Amino acid sequence: MKPAPFVLDTPTSVPEALDLLAEHGYDAKILAGGQSLVPMLNFRLVRPDHLIDINKLTELAYIRLEGDHLALGALTRQADVEDSALVDENAPLISMAIKNIAHRQIRNRGTVGGSLVHNDPSAEMPLTLLCLGAEVRLASVRGTRTVPVSEFILPWLATTAEADELLVEIRIPVQQSGTGIGFHELARRAGDFALAAAATTVRLAADGTVVEASLAACAARVAQKLPTAEAALVGQVPSDEVIAAAAAAAAGEVDPVADIHADADYRRHLVKVLTTRALRDAVDNAKEMK
Ligand SMILES: Cc1cc2nc3c(=O)[nH]c(=O)nc-3n(C[C@H](O)[C@H](O)[C@H](O)COP(=O)(O)OP(=O)(O)OC[C@H]3O[C@@H](n4cnc5c(N)ncnc54)[C@H](O)[C@@H]3O)c2cc1C
Structure with missing residues:
Protein backbone atom coordinates (compact mmCIF):
# COMPACT_ATOMS: atom_id res chain seq x y z
CA MET A 1 0.00 0.00 0.00
CA LYS A 2 0.98 3.63 -0.34
CA PRO A 3 0.51 6.40 2.22
CA ALA A 4 -2.60 8.55 2.31
CA PRO A 5 -1.90 12.02 0.83
CA PHE A 6 0.01 14.47 3.05
CA VAL A 7 1.79 17.81 2.81
CA LEU A 8 5.57 17.44 3.18
CA ASP A 9 7.22 20.18 5.26
CA THR A 10 11.02 20.41 5.26
CA PRO A 11 12.06 22.92 7.94
CA THR A 12 15.69 24.04 7.93
CA SER A 13 15.88 25.16 11.57
CA VAL A 14 14.52 23.98 14.91
CA PRO A 15 12.41 27.17 15.42
CA GLU A 16 10.83 26.60 11.99
CA ALA A 17 10.02 22.99 12.91
CA LEU A 18 8.51 24.12 16.23
CA ASP A 19 6.33 26.70 14.44
CA LEU A 20 5.05 23.96 12.12
CA LEU A 21 4.32 21.70 15.09
CA ALA A 22 2.51 24.54 16.89
CA GLU A 23 0.40 25.17 13.79
CA HIS A 24 -0.45 21.58 12.86
CA GLY A 25 -0.18 19.77 16.23
CA TYR A 26 -2.21 16.55 16.19
CA ASP A 27 -2.49 16.61 12.37
CA ALA A 28 1.29 16.33 11.92
CA LYS A 29 3.95 13.63 12.28
CA ILE A 30 7.68 14.18 12.52
CA LEU A 31 9.78 12.18 10.05
CA ALA A 32 13.27 11.28 11.32
CA GLY A 33 14.90 8.07 10.00
CA GLY A 34 11.54 6.79 8.74
CA GLN A 35 12.35 3.19 9.72
CA SER A 36 9.19 2.87 11.83
CA LEU A 37 7.06 5.73 10.53
CA VAL A 38 7.27 4.95 6.80
CA PRO A 39 5.92 1.37 7.18
CA MET A 40 3.14 2.77 9.38
CA LEU A 41 2.33 5.37 6.70
CA ASN A 42 2.38 2.74 3.96
CA PHE A 43 0.00 0.51 5.93
CA ARG A 44 -2.11 3.62 6.60
CA LEU A 45 -1.88 2.96 10.33
CA VAL A 46 -1.16 6.69 10.60
CA ARG A 47 -2.58 9.34 8.25
CA PRO A 48 -1.08 12.71 9.12
CA ASP A 49 -2.09 15.76 7.07
CA HIS A 50 1.47 17.09 7.46
CA LEU A 51 4.75 15.23 7.52
CA ILE A 52 7.47 17.39 9.10
CA ASP A 53 10.79 16.03 7.82
CA ILE A 54 13.52 16.99 10.34
CA ASN A 55 16.42 15.52 8.36
CA LYS A 56 17.72 19.00 7.46
CA LEU A 57 18.06 19.88 11.16
CA THR A 58 21.68 18.75 11.28
CA GLU A 59 22.16 20.78 14.49
CA LEU A 60 20.26 17.93 16.18
CA ALA A 61 22.85 15.31 15.14
CA TYR A 62 25.66 15.27 17.73
CA ILE A 63 27.30 13.28 20.50
CA ARG A 64 28.84 15.49 23.22
CA LEU A 65 30.29 15.09 26.67
CA GLU A 66 28.84 17.85 28.86
CA GLY A 67 30.18 17.63 32.41
CA ASP A 68 28.71 14.52 34.02
CA HIS A 69 26.31 13.85 31.12
CA LEU A 70 26.58 12.46 27.62
CA ALA A 71 24.29 14.43 25.29
CA LEU A 72 22.89 12.78 22.16
CA GLY A 73 21.10 15.00 19.67
CA ALA A 74 17.75 13.47 18.72
CA LEU A 75 18.69 13.16 15.03
CA THR A 76 21.90 11.21 15.75
CA ARG A 77 21.85 8.00 13.69
CA GLN A 78 21.93 4.76 15.63
CA ALA A 79 24.99 3.68 13.57
CA ASP A 80 26.91 6.81 14.65
CA VAL A 81 26.18 6.01 18.29
CA GLU A 82 27.28 2.42 17.70
CA ASP A 83 30.63 3.64 16.25
CA SER A 84 31.26 6.36 18.84
CA ALA A 85 34.26 5.95 21.17
CA LEU A 86 32.78 8.71 23.36
CA VAL A 87 29.61 6.67 23.89
CA ASP A 88 31.62 3.50 24.50
CA GLU A 89 33.71 5.26 27.19
CA ASN A 90 30.87 7.04 28.96
CA ALA A 91 27.74 4.96 28.39
CA PRO A 92 28.97 1.51 27.31
CA LEU A 93 25.57 -0.09 27.97
CA ILE A 94 24.23 1.91 25.01
CA SER A 95 27.10 0.74 22.76
CA MET A 96 26.48 -2.85 23.80
CA ALA A 97 22.71 -2.77 23.24
CA ILE A 98 22.41 -0.63 20.12
CA LYS A 99 24.07 -3.30 17.95
CA ASN A 100 20.93 -5.40 18.54
CA ILE A 101 18.64 -2.91 16.80
CA ALA A 102 17.66 -4.47 13.48
CA HIS A 103 20.51 -4.47 10.92
CA ARG A 104 23.27 -1.99 10.09
CA GLN A 105 21.36 -0.63 7.06
CA ILE A 106 18.43 0.26 9.32
CA ARG A 107 20.74 1.75 11.96
CA ASN A 108 22.32 3.94 9.25
CA ARG A 109 18.98 5.75 8.91
CA GLY A 110 17.26 5.14 12.25
CA THR A 111 17.81 7.86 14.86
CA VAL A 112 18.09 7.65 18.64
CA GLY A 113 15.26 10.17 19.02
CA GLY A 114 12.96 8.28 16.66
CA SER A 115 13.64 5.02 18.47
CA LEU A 116 12.80 6.52 21.86
CA VAL A 117 9.66 8.37 20.69
CA HIS A 118 8.41 5.33 18.75
CA ASN A 119 8.94 3.42 22.04
CA ASP A 120 8.32 -0.11 20.82
CA PRO A 121 7.89 -2.32 23.93
CA SER A 122 10.84 -4.47 22.72
CA ALA A 123 13.12 -1.61 21.68
CA GLU A 124 16.66 -1.42 23.04
CA MET A 125 16.89 2.39 23.38
CA PRO A 126 13.99 2.95 25.82
CA LEU A 127 15.16 -0.07 27.86
CA THR A 128 18.79 1.00 28.23
CA LEU A 129 17.98 4.69 28.71
CA LEU A 130 15.53 3.73 31.47
CA CYS A 131 18.18 1.54 33.10
CA LEU A 132 20.75 4.38 32.96
CA GLY A 133 18.43 7.02 34.45
CA ALA A 134 18.58 9.17 31.30
CA GLU A 135 16.50 12.28 30.61
CA VAL A 136 15.02 13.81 27.47
CA ARG A 137 14.78 17.44 26.44
CA LEU A 138 11.56 18.40 24.67
CA ALA A 139 11.16 21.70 22.83
CA SER A 140 8.07 23.57 21.65
CA VAL A 141 7.16 27.20 20.97
CA ARG A 142 6.11 27.25 24.65
CA GLY A 143 9.67 26.53 25.81
CA THR A 144 11.88 23.57 26.69
CA ARG A 145 11.40 20.98 29.41
CA THR A 146 13.46 18.07 30.71
CA VAL A 147 11.75 14.79 31.58
CA PRO A 148 13.23 11.56 33.01
CA VAL A 149 12.87 8.65 30.57
CA SER A 150 11.00 6.84 33.38
CA GLU A 151 8.26 9.50 33.07
CA PHE A 152 8.49 9.80 29.29
CA ILE A 153 7.71 6.27 28.11
CA LEU A 154 4.16 4.92 28.38
CA PRO A 155 2.64 1.53 27.45
CA TRP A 156 2.00 0.56 23.82
CA LEU A 157 4.16 2.94 21.77
CA ALA A 158 3.06 6.08 23.64
CA THR A 159 5.01 8.82 25.42
CA THR A 160 4.22 11.90 27.48
CA ALA A 161 5.40 14.21 24.66
CA GLU A 162 2.74 16.75 23.69
CA ALA A 163 1.65 16.96 20.04
CA ASP A 164 3.56 20.23 19.55
CA GLU A 165 6.81 18.99 21.14
CA LEU A 166 10.01 17.94 19.39
CA LEU A 167 12.45 15.65 21.18
CA VAL A 168 15.74 17.52 20.81
CA GLU A 169 18.20 15.75 23.12
CA ILE A 170 18.79 12.65 25.22
CA ARG A 171 20.97 13.16 28.33
CA ILE A 172 22.69 10.14 29.86
CA PRO A 173 24.59 10.25 33.18
CA VAL A 174 28.25 9.35 32.62
CA GLN A 175 29.04 5.90 33.97
CA GLN A 176 30.73 6.02 37.39
CA SER A 177 33.99 4.16 38.01
CA GLY A 178 33.60 0.67 39.48
C1 LIG B 1 13.12 -4.52 9.76
C2 LIG B 1 13.20 -3.63 10.97
C3 LIG B 1 13.66 -4.17 12.16
C4 LIG B 1 13.73 -3.35 13.29
N1 LIG B 1 14.22 -3.91 14.46
C5 LIG B 1 14.33 -3.14 15.55
C6 LIG B 1 14.86 -3.67 16.76
O1 LIG B 1 15.26 -4.83 16.86
N2 LIG B 1 14.93 -2.84 17.84
C7 LIG B 1 14.51 -1.53 17.78
O2 LIG B 1 14.60 -0.82 18.78
N3 LIG B 1 14.02 -1.00 16.64
C8 LIG B 1 13.93 -1.76 15.53
N4 LIG B 1 13.44 -1.20 14.38
C9 LIG B 1 12.98 0.20 14.40
C10 LIG B 1 14.14 1.16 14.17
O3 LIG B 1 15.00 1.19 15.31
C11 LIG B 1 13.65 2.60 13.93
O4 LIG B 1 14.75 3.29 13.42
C12 LIG B 1 13.17 3.37 15.14
O5 LIG B 1 12.12 2.69 15.81
C13 LIG B 1 12.59 4.73 14.74
O6 LIG B 1 13.60 5.63 14.45
P1 LIG B 1 13.51 6.55 13.17
O7 LIG B 1 14.55 7.59 13.29
O8 LIG B 1 13.54 5.68 11.97
O9 LIG B 1 12.10 7.27 13.40
P2 LIG B 1 10.85 7.47 12.43
O10 LIG B 1 10.42 6.17 11.87
O11 LIG B 1 11.11 8.57 11.49
O12 LIG B 1 9.79 7.99 13.53
C14 LIG B 1 9.29 7.12 14.52
C15 LIG B 1 8.32 7.90 15.41
O13 LIG B 1 9.01 8.85 16.21
C16 LIG B 1 8.55 10.18 15.93
N5 LIG B 1 9.75 11.03 16.01
C17 LIG B 1 10.93 10.79 15.38
N6 LIG B 1 11.84 11.70 15.77
C18 LIG B 1 11.22 12.53 16.65
C19 LIG B 1 11.64 13.66 17.40
N7 LIG B 1 12.90 14.13 17.34
N8 LIG B 1 10.74 14.27 18.22
C20 LIG B 1 9.47 13.81 18.29
N9 LIG B 1 9.01 12.75 17.60
C21 LIG B 1 9.88 12.11 16.80
C22 LIG B 1 7.89 10.10 14.57
O14 LIG B 1 6.91 11.10 14.39
C23 LIG B 1 7.28 8.71 14.62
O15 LIG B 1 6.09 8.74 15.35
C24 LIG B 1 13.36 -1.98 13.22
C25 LIG B 1 12.91 -1.44 12.02
C26 LIG B 1 12.83 -2.25 10.90
C27 LIG B 1 12.37 -1.64 9.61
Whole structure:
Protein backbone atom coordinates (compact mmCIF):
# COMPACT_ATOMS: atom_id res chain seq x y z
CA MET A 1 0.00 0.00 0.00
CA LYS A 2 0.98 3.63 -0.34
CA PRO A 3 0.51 6.40 2.22
CA ALA A 4 -2.60 8.55 2.31
CA PRO A 5 -1.90 12.02 0.83
CA PHE A 6 0.01 14.47 3.05
CA VAL A 7 1.79 17.81 2.81
CA LEU A 8 5.57 17.44 3.18
CA ASP A 9 7.22 20.18 5.26
CA THR A 10 11.02 20.41 5.26
CA PRO A 11 12.06 22.92 7.94
CA THR A 12 15.69 24.04 7.93
CA SER A 13 15.88 25.16 11.57
CA VAL A 14 14.52 23.98 14.91
CA PRO A 15 12.41 27.17 15.42
CA GLU A 16 10.83 26.60 11.99
CA ALA A 17 10.02 22.99 12.91
CA LEU A 18 8.51 24.12 16.23
CA ASP A 19 6.33 26.70 14.44
CA LEU A 20 5.05 23.96 12.12
CA LEU A 21 4.32 21.70 15.09
CA ALA A 22 2.51 24.54 16.89
CA GLU A 23 0.40 25.17 13.79
CA HIS A 24 -0.45 21.58 12.86
CA GLY A 25 -0.18 19.77 16.23
CA TYR A 26 -2.21 16.55 16.19
CA ASP A 27 -2.49 16.61 12.37
CA ALA A 28 1.29 16.33 11.92
CA LYS A 29 3.95 13.63 12.28
CA ILE A 30 7.68 14.18 12.52
CA LEU A 31 9.78 12.18 10.05
CA ALA A 32 13.27 11.28 11.32
CA GLY A 33 14.90 8.07 10.00
CA GLY A 34 11.54 6.79 8.74
CA GLN A 35 12.35 3.19 9.72
CA SER A 36 9.19 2.87 11.83
CA LEU A 37 7.06 5.73 10.53
CA VAL A 38 7.27 4.95 6.80
CA PRO A 39 5.92 1.37 7.18
CA MET A 40 3.14 2.77 9.38
CA LEU A 41 2.33 5.37 6.70
CA ASN A 42 2.38 2.74 3.96
CA PHE A 43 0.00 0.51 5.93
CA ARG A 44 -2.11 3.62 6.60
CA LEU A 45 -1.88 2.96 10.33
CA VAL A 46 -1.16 6.69 10.60
CA ARG A 47 -2.58 9.34 8.25
CA PRO A 48 -1.08 12.71 9.12
CA ASP A 49 -2.09 15.76 7.07
CA HIS A 50 1.47 17.09 7.46
CA LEU A 51 4.75 15.23 7.52
CA ILE A 52 7.47 17.39 9.10
CA ASP A 53 10.79 16.03 7.82
CA ILE A 54 13.52 16.99 10.34
CA ASN A 55 16.42 15.52 8.36
CA LYS A 56 17.72 19.00 7.46
CA LEU A 57 18.06 19.88 11.16
CA THR A 58 21.68 18.75 11.28
CA GLU A 59 22.16 20.78 14.49
CA LEU A 60 20.26 17.93 16.18
CA ALA A 61 22.85 15.31 15.14
CA TYR A 62 25.66 15.27 17.73
CA ILE A 63 27.30 13.28 20.50
CA ARG A 64 28.84 15.49 23.22
CA LEU A 65 30.29 15.09 26.67
CA GLU A 66 28.84 17.85 28.86
CA GLY A 67 30.18 17.63 32.41
CA ASP A 68 28.71 14.52 34.02
CA HIS A 69 26.31 13.85 31.12
CA LEU A 70 26.58 12.46 27.62
CA ALA A 71 24.29 14.43 25.29
CA LEU A 72 22.89 12.78 22.16
CA GLY A 73 21.10 15.00 19.67
CA ALA A 74 17.75 13.47 18.72
CA LEU A 75 18.69 13.16 15.03
CA THR A 76 21.90 11.21 15.75
CA ARG A 77 21.85 8.00 13.69
CA GLN A 78 21.93 4.76 15.63
CA ALA A 79 24.99 3.68 13.57
CA ASP A 80 26.91 6.81 14.65
CA VAL A 81 26.18 6.01 18.29
CA GLU A 82 27.28 2.42 17.70
CA ASP A 83 30.63 3.64 16.25
CA SER A 84 31.26 6.36 18.84
CA ALA A 85 34.26 5.95 21.17
CA LEU A 86 32.78 8.71 23.36
CA VAL A 87 29.61 6.67 23.89
CA ASP A 88 31.62 3.50 24.50
CA GLU A 89 33.71 5.26 27.19
CA ASN A 90 30.87 7.04 28.96
CA ALA A 91 27.74 4.96 28.39
CA PRO A 92 28.97 1.51 27.31
CA LEU A 93 25.57 -0.09 27.97
CA ILE A 94 24.23 1.91 25.01
CA SER A 95 27.10 0.74 22.76
CA MET A 96 26.48 -2.85 23.80
CA ALA A 97 22.71 -2.77 23.24
CA ILE A 98 22.41 -0.63 20.12
CA LYS A 99 24.07 -3.30 17.95
CA ASN A 100 20.93 -5.40 18.54
CA ILE A 101 18.64 -2.91 16.80
CA ALA A 102 17.66 -4.47 13.48
CA HIS A 103 20.51 -4.47 10.92
CA ARG A 104 23.27 -1.99 10.09
CA GLN A 105 21.36 -0.63 7.06
CA ILE A 106 18.43 0.26 9.32
CA ARG A 107 20.74 1.75 11.96
CA ASN A 108 22.32 3.94 9.25
CA ARG A 109 18.98 5.75 8.91
CA GLY A 110 17.26 5.14 12.25
CA THR A 111 17.81 7.86 14.86
CA VAL A 112 18.09 7.65 18.64
CA GLY A 113 15.26 10.17 19.02
CA GLY A 114 12.96 8.28 16.66
CA SER A 115 13.64 5.02 18.47
CA LEU A 116 12.80 6.52 21.86
CA VAL A 117 9.66 8.37 20.69
CA HIS A 118 8.41 5.33 18.75
CA ASN A 119 8.94 3.42 22.04
CA ASP A 120 8.32 -0.11 20.82
CA PRO A 121 7.89 -2.32 23.93
CA SER A 122 10.84 -4.47 22.72
CA ALA A 123 13.12 -1.61 21.68
CA GLU A 124 16.66 -1.42 23.04
CA MET A 125 16.89 2.39 23.38
CA PRO A 126 13.99 2.95 25.82
CA LEU A 127 15.16 -0.07 27.86
CA THR A 128 18.79 1.00 28.23
CA LEU A 129 17.98 4.69 28.71
CA LEU A 130 15.53 3.73 31.47
CA CYS A 131 18.18 1.54 33.10
CA LEU A 132 20.75 4.38 32.96
CA GLY A 133 18.43 7.02 34.45
CA ALA A 134 18.58 9.17 31.30
CA GLU A 135 16.50 12.28 30.61
CA VAL A 136 15.02 13.81 27.47
CA ARG A 137 14.78 17.44 26.44
CA LEU A 138 11.56 18.40 24.67
CA ALA A 139 11.16 21.70 22.83
CA SER A 140 8.07 23.57 21.65
CA VAL A 141 7.16 27.20 20.97
CA ARG A 142 6.11 27.25 24.65
CA GLY A 143 9.67 26.53 25.81
CA THR A 144 11.88 23.57 26.69
CA ARG A 145 11.40 20.98 29.41
CA THR A 146 13.46 18.07 30.71
CA VAL A 147 11.75 14.79 31.58
CA PRO A 148 13.23 11.56 33.01
CA VAL A 149 12.87 8.65 30.57
CA SER A 150 11.00 6.84 33.38
CA GLU A 151 8.26 9.50 33.07
CA PHE A 152 8.49 9.80 29.29
CA ILE A 153 7.71 6.27 28.11
CA LEU A 154 4.16 4.92 28.38
CA PRO A 155 2.64 1.53 27.45
CA TRP A 156 2.00 0.56 23.82
CA LEU A 157 4.16 2.94 21.77
CA ALA A 158 3.06 6.08 23.64
CA THR A 159 5.01 8.82 25.42
CA THR A 160 4.22 11.90 27.48
CA ALA A 161 5.40 14.21 24.66
CA GLU A 162 2.74 16.75 23.69
CA ALA A 163 1.65 16.96 20.04
CA ASP A 164 3.56 20.23 19.55
CA GLU A 165 6.81 18.99 21.14
CA LEU A 166 10.01 17.94 19.39
CA LEU A 167 12.45 15.65 21.18
CA VAL A 168 15.74 17.52 20.81
CA GLU A 169 18.20 15.75 23.12
CA ILE A 170 18.79 12.65 25.22
CA ARG A 171 20.97 13.16 28.33
CA ILE A 172 22.69 10.14 29.86
CA PRO A 173 24.59 10.25 33.18
CA VAL A 174 28.25 9.35 32.62
CA GLN A 175 29.04 5.90 33.97
CA GLN A 176 30.73 6.02 37.39
CA SER A 177 33.99 4.16 38.01
CA GLY A 178 33.60 0.67 39.48
CA THR A 179 30.39 0.14 37.49
CA GLY A 180 29.83 -2.98 35.40
CA ILE A 181 27.22 -3.45 32.70
CA GLY A 182 25.24 -6.34 31.27
CA PHE A 183 22.73 -6.67 28.44
CA HIS A 184 21.07 -9.79 27.06
CA GLU A 185 18.09 -10.28 24.78
CA LEU A 186 16.45 -13.14 22.95
CA ALA A 187 15.12 -12.72 19.41
CA ARG A 188 14.10 -15.54 17.10
CA ARG A 189 16.42 -14.28 14.34
CA ALA A 190 19.33 -11.84 14.49
CA GLY A 191 17.94 -8.33 13.96
CA ASP A 192 14.36 -9.17 14.93
CA PHE A 193 12.64 -7.36 17.76
CA ALA A 194 13.43 -9.18 21.02
CA LEU A 195 10.92 -11.45 22.76
CA ALA A 196 12.45 -10.21 26.02
CA ALA A 197 15.57 -8.35 27.14
CA ALA A 198 17.38 -7.39 30.33
CA ALA A 199 19.75 -4.48 30.98
CA THR A 200 21.72 -3.82 34.14
CA THR A 201 24.41 -1.74 35.77
CA VAL A 202 26.07 -2.82 39.02
CA ARG A 203 28.53 -0.74 41.07
CA LEU A 204 30.75 -2.55 43.56
CA ALA A 205 32.43 -1.18 46.71
CA ALA A 206 36.09 -1.98 47.47
CA ASP A 207 34.95 -4.91 49.65
CA GLY A 208 33.00 -6.39 46.72
CA THR A 209 29.48 -5.57 47.95
CA VAL A 210 26.95 -4.00 45.60
CA VAL A 211 26.64 -0.26 46.28
CA GLU A 212 24.20 0.49 43.49
CA ALA A 213 22.25 -1.66 41.04
CA SER A 214 19.93 -0.71 38.21
CA LEU A 215 17.84 -3.33 36.42
CA ALA A 216 15.29 -3.01 33.63
CA ALA A 217 13.55 -5.48 31.34
CA CYS A 218 11.53 -5.65 28.13
CA ALA A 219 8.68 -8.15 28.26
CA ALA A 220 5.71 -5.94 29.09
CA ARG A 221 3.74 -3.22 27.28
CA VAL A 222 6.63 -0.87 27.98
CA ALA A 223 10.18 -1.29 29.32
CA GLN A 224 10.02 -1.76 33.09
CA LYS A 225 12.39 -0.84 35.93
CA LEU A 226 12.74 -3.65 38.49
CA PRO A 227 13.13 -2.12 41.99
CA THR A 228 12.53 -5.33 43.98
CA ALA A 229 15.31 -7.10 42.10
CA GLU A 230 17.60 -4.10 42.62
CA ALA A 231 16.90 -4.16 46.37
CA ALA A 232 17.84 -7.86 46.46
CA LEU A 233 21.36 -6.92 45.29
CA VAL A 234 22.27 -3.76 47.19
CA GLY A 235 24.49 -4.38 50.23
CA GLN A 236 25.13 -7.99 49.19
CA VAL A 237 28.20 -9.72 47.81
CA PRO A 238 26.84 -10.76 44.37
CA SER A 239 27.25 -14.52 44.72
CA ASP A 240 25.43 -16.97 42.43
CA GLU A 241 22.71 -17.28 45.10
CA VAL A 242 22.23 -13.51 45.38
CA ILE A 243 22.06 -13.17 41.58
CA ALA A 244 19.54 -16.04 41.42
CA ALA A 245 17.39 -14.33 44.07
CA ALA A 246 17.51 -11.01 42.18
CA ALA A 247 16.63 -12.72 38.88
CA ALA A 248 13.69 -14.49 40.55
CA ALA A 249 12.52 -11.14 41.94
CA ALA A 250 12.81 -9.64 38.44
CA ALA A 251 10.66 -12.42 36.98
CA GLY A 252 8.16 -11.89 39.80
CA GLU A 253 7.73 -8.16 39.31
CA VAL A 254 7.72 -7.99 35.51
CA ASP A 255 4.29 -7.78 33.87
CA PRO A 256 4.75 -9.78 30.63
CA VAL A 257 2.49 -9.60 27.60
CA ALA A 258 1.22 -12.57 25.60
CA ASP A 259 1.09 -12.35 21.79
CA ILE A 260 1.57 -14.54 18.73
CA HIS A 261 5.34 -14.62 19.34
CA ALA A 262 5.39 -15.84 22.97
CA ASP A 263 3.05 -16.35 25.91
CA ALA A 264 3.39 -14.48 29.20
CA ASP A 265 4.89 -17.42 31.13
CA TYR A 266 7.63 -17.88 28.55
CA ARG A 267 8.46 -14.17 28.63
CA ARG A 268 8.57 -14.26 32.45
CA HIS A 269 10.96 -17.22 32.24
CA LEU A 270 13.12 -15.32 29.74
CA VAL A 271 13.34 -12.32 32.08
CA LYS A 272 14.74 -14.61 34.78
CA VAL A 273 17.30 -16.20 32.45
CA LEU A 274 18.34 -12.97 30.72
CA THR A 275 18.58 -11.06 34.03
CA THR A 276 20.83 -13.80 35.44
CA ARG A 277 23.12 -13.56 32.40
CA ALA A 278 23.16 -9.76 32.42
CA LEU A 279 23.94 -9.64 36.15
CA ARG A 280 26.78 -12.16 35.86
CA ASP A 281 28.32 -10.09 33.05
CA ALA A 282 27.85 -6.85 34.99
CA VAL A 283 29.50 -8.23 38.13
CA ASP A 284 32.47 -9.62 36.15
CA ASN A 285 32.73 -6.32 34.30
CA ALA A 286 32.61 -4.30 37.55
CA LYS A 287 35.43 -6.44 39.00
CA GLU A 288 37.54 -5.72 35.88
CA MET A 289 36.85 -1.98 36.25
CA LYS A 290 38.14 -1.79 39.83
C1 LIG B 1 13.12 -4.52 9.76
C2 LIG B 1 13.20 -3.63 10.97
C3 LIG B 1 13.66 -4.17 12.16
C4 LIG B 1 13.73 -3.35 13.29
N1 LIG B 1 14.22 -3.91 14.46
C5 LIG B 1 14.33 -3.14 15.55
C6 LIG B 1 14.86 -3.67 16.76
O1 LIG B 1 15.26 -4.83 16.86
N2 LIG B 1 14.93 -2.84 17.84
C7 LIG B 1 14.51 -1.53 17.78
O2 LIG B 1 14.60 -0.82 18.78
N3 LIG B 1 14.02 -1.00 16.64
C8 LIG B 1 13.93 -1.76 15.53
N4 LIG B 1 13.44 -1.20 14.38
C9 LIG B 1 12.98 0.20 14.40
C10 LIG B 1 14.14 1.16 14.17
O3 LIG B 1 15.00 1.19 15.31
C11 LIG B 1 13.65 2.60 13.93
O4 LIG B 1 14.75 3.29 13.42
C12 LIG B 1 13.17 3.37 15.14
O5 LIG B 1 12.12 2.69 15.81
C13 LIG B 1 12.59 4.73 14.74
O6 LIG B 1 13.60 5.63 14.45
P1 LIG B 1 13.51 6.55 13.17
O7 LIG B 1 14.55 7.59 13.29
O8 LIG B 1 13.54 5.68 11.97
O9 LIG B 1 12.10 7.27 13.40
P2 LIG B 1 10.85 7.47 12.43
O10 LIG B 1 10.42 6.17 11.87
O11 LIG B 1 11.11 8.57 11.49
O12 LIG B 1 9.79 7.99 13.53
C14 LIG B 1 9.29 7.12 14.52
C15 LIG B 1 8.32 7.90 15.41
O13 LIG B 1 9.01 8.85 16.21
C16 LIG B 1 8.55 10.18 15.93
N5 LIG B 1 9.75 11.03 16.01
C17 LIG B 1 10.93 10.79 15.38
N6 LIG B 1 11.84 11.70 15.77
C18 LIG B 1 11.22 12.53 16.65
C19 LIG B 1 11.64 13.66 17.40
N7 LIG B 1 12.90 14.13 17.34
N8 LIG B 1 10.74 14.27 18.22
C20 LIG B 1 9.47 13.81 18.29
N9 LIG B 1 9.01 12.75 17.60
C21 LIG B 1 9.88 12.11 16.80
C22 LIG B 1 7.89 10.10 14.57
O14 LIG B 1 6.91 11.10 14.39
C23 LIG B 1 7.28 8.71 14.62
O15 LIG B 1 6.09 8.74 15.35
C24 LIG B 1 13.36 -1.98 13.22
C25 LIG B 1 12.91 -1.44 12.02
C26 LIG B 1 12.83 -2.25 10.90
C27 LIG B 1 12.37 -1.64 9.61
